[in-house]
Amino acid sequence: MCGILGVVSYSPANQLLYDGLQVLQHRGQDAAGIATMDGDTIHLHKGNGLVRDVFRTRNMRALQGNTGIAHVRYPTAGSAVDHNEAQPFYVNSPFGIVLGHNGNLTNAEELKKQLFVQDLRHVNTNSDSEVLLNVLAHELQSKSKGLRLDADSIFAAVSGVHQRCRGAYAVVAIIAGYGLLAFRDIYGIRPLVIGVNETPEGNEYLIASESVALDTLGFKFLRDVAPGEAVFVDFQGRLYTRQCSDNAQLSPCIFEYVYFSRPDSVIDGISVHESRLYMGEYLADKLARIWPDVKIDVVIPIPDSSRPSALQLANRLNILFREGFVKNRYIGRTFIMPGQAMRKKSVRQKLNAIGLEFKGKNVLLVDDSIVRGTTSREIVQMARDAGALKVYFASAAPPVRYPNVYGIDMPSRAELIATGRTDEEICREIGADALIYQDLEDLKSSVRKANPAIAEFEASCFDGIYITGDITPAYLDKVERGRSAGKANKSADDDQMELELAMSASSM
Ligand SMILES: O=P(O)(O)OC[C@H]1O[C@H](OP(=O)(O)OP(=O)(O)O)[C@H](O)[C@@H]1O
Ligand SMILES: NC(=O)CC[C@H](N)C(=O)O
Numbered sequence: 110m111c112g113i114l115g116v117v118s119y120s121p122a123n124q125l126l127y128d129g130l131q132v133l134q135h136r137g138q139d140a141a142g143i144a145t146m147d148g149d150t151i152h153l154h155k156g157n158g159l160v161r162d163v164f165r166t167r168n169m170r171a172l173q174g175n176t177g178i179a180h181v182r183y184p185t186a187g188s189a190v191d192h193n194e195a196q197p198f199y200v201n202s203p204f205g206i207v208l209g210h211n212g213n214l215t216n217a218e219e220l221k222k223q224l225f226v227q228d229l230r231h232v233n234t235n236s237d238s239e240v241l242l243n244v245l246a247h248e249l250q251s252k253s254k255g256l257r258l259d260a261d262s263i264f265a266a267v268s269g270v271h272q273r274c275r276g277a278y279a280v281v282a283i284i285a286g287y288g289l290l291a292f293r294d295i296y297g298i299r300p301l302v303i304g305v306n307e308t309p310e311g312n313e314y315l316i317a318s319e320s321v322a323l324d325t326l327g328f329k330f331l332r333d334v335a336p337g338e339a340v341f342v343d344f345q346g347r348l349y350t351r352q353c354s355d356n357a358q359l360s361p362c363i364f365e366y367v368y369f370s371r372p373d374s375v376i377d378g379i380s381v382h383e384s385r386l387y388m389g390e391y392l393a394d395k396l397a398r399i400w401p402d403v404k405i406d407v408v409i410p411i412p413d414s415s416r417p418s419a420l421q422l423a424n425r426l427n428i429l430f431r432e433g434f435v436k437n438r439y440i441g442r443t444f445i446m447p448g449q450a451m452r453k454k455s456v457r458q459k460l461n462a463i464g465l466e467f468k469g470k471n472v473l474l475v476d477d478s479i480v481r482g483t484t485s486r487e488i489v490q491m492a493r494d495a496g497a498l499k500v501y502f503a504s505a506a507p508p509v510r511y512p513n514v515y516g517i518d519m520p521s522r523a524e525l526i527a528t529g530r531t532d533e534e535i536c537r538e539i540g541a542d543a544l545i546y547q548d549l550e551d552l553k554s555s556v557r558k559a560n561p562a563i564a565e566f567e568a569s570c571f572d573g574i575y576i577t578g579d580i581t582p583a584y585l586d587k588v589e590r591g592r593s594a595g596k597a598n599k600s601a602d603d604d605q606m607e608l609e610l611a612m613s614a615s616s617m
């Protein structure tokens with residue numbers, strides 16, 4: 110789940126993009142990059158690590174120009190350790206283009222072959238985002254009028270991208286000599302918003318994965334980029350928009366609301382915080398229905414993401430709510446760290462129990478989701494060690510049973526604690542006295558309550574329904590095999606590098 114930004118401004122873009130990346134850091138902790146356009150030159154700096162580690166003063170000084178794009182990476186294709194896969198990516202033909210991508214292409218392999226054989230383009234990494242950039246470059250080449258591009262030909266190229274690419278993609282790109290281009294896949298699986306800042310010189314535009322970046326950087330929210338839509342801002346600050354697909358249908362990823370996005374963001378007309386409050390209410394009602402005789406003394410959230418749901422659940426059931434775990438503010442998100450060993454270690458580094466809140470009590474621990482079970486296993490044990498009598502566990506999302514192929518790194522069924530297990534078996538695995546999950550329909554209602562216009566969600570990790578229609582069991586097997594092969598082929602150096610990356614994320 111990467112974070113992307115793009116700006117056309119009347120003042121230097123470098124600091125603005127850096128500050129924007131800092132508030133999108135929760136979307137990717139493995140690599141970061143910024144590209145700016147200054148006259149005829151594209152400046153690019155990227156590398157592995159957190160935003161604050163990748164950019165030094167000298168790098169920032171070199172990022173000249175008032176237009177730029179930026180990216181934080183959470184890898185879902187290729188590898189976490191290959192710094193060549195950090196974004197933005199650059200190509201020099203038919204125009205200088207830099208691109209940042211959030212999502213995951215499901216036909217990247219096939220496209221890579223096509224690019225080589227038909228389009229005479231070489232893709233140098235295992236990143237699907239480099240494939241996407243080359244598809245865009247090829248489409249721009251075939252739609253350009255000789256050496257000239259205009260908004261019509263740029264939008265025609267995006268239509269070409271929609272026809273060739275499958276999967277999830279929210280994209281920002283700079284086309285040298287022309288301007289900033291952004292677009293969203295035809296289902297709008299990954300989020301993308303536009304903001305404006307009115308200045309005496311004219312309007313400045315900012316495109317971002319989440320509205321929190323607009324708030325922080327002083328831009329006014331204009332609207333979400335629609336699924337299938339492209340937005341083009343030229344270097345004179347003129348905004349052009351067009352729907353580039355006849356088959357667009359909004360189906361945003363429901364996991365953005367459960368976990369990924371910041372609660373202070375509004376995505377597709379839905380406040381993430383509000384949707385999490387509703388998740389708590391629905392879960393409370395289910396709990397009252399199916400556990401009428403269970404005595405709970407205190408509701409305790411697992412910081413950070415479950416806090417709004419846990420609070421609202423406790424309110425609804427009129428049970429005491431207490432913070433029982435202290436989170437080390439210098440540790441990053443564990444779920445998006447590379448490598449299970451590091452994820453496991455960092456749960457203990459990240460969270461510590463306050464004995465007083467557990468001793469002699471029946472506690473209900475609430476988390477937003479249980480994916481690999483790394484957090485829940487550790488936390489249940491910590492609650493017992495702290496003296497809890499009974500430890501009940503509630504998840505504000507349903508069991509995660511299916512791989513995600515649209516930009517969340519859970520490609521293998523074997524990694525998911527809920528695959529092939531009943532709720533009772535999962536409960537035993539995490540060591541709780543009882544476990545309750547949100548129902549999928551209730552989760553959808555929680556999110557829809559804030560915007561009833563959304564008919565469909567991309568919820569494949571919960572229901573195994575893949576909205577793009579191209580995901581077969583054979584495809585999933587192949588992704589899973591690719592993943593295990595990748596792990597088996599990893600060298601000791603790769604392991605060391607992965608560990609260092611995770612250590613740097615864990616010292617946030
Ligand atoms: O079952 P698991 O594989 O452990 O994954 C689920 C956990 O991971 C996430 O927390 P994370 O620490 O990443 O971020 P947070 O601080 O935003 O809650 C999520 O909020 C759950 O707590
Ligand atoms: N999570 C994402 O959006 C990842 C983008 C891209 N697939 C990569 O691996 O770099």
Ligand SMILES: [Mg+2]
Binds near residue numbers: 476
């Ligand atoms: Mg968490």
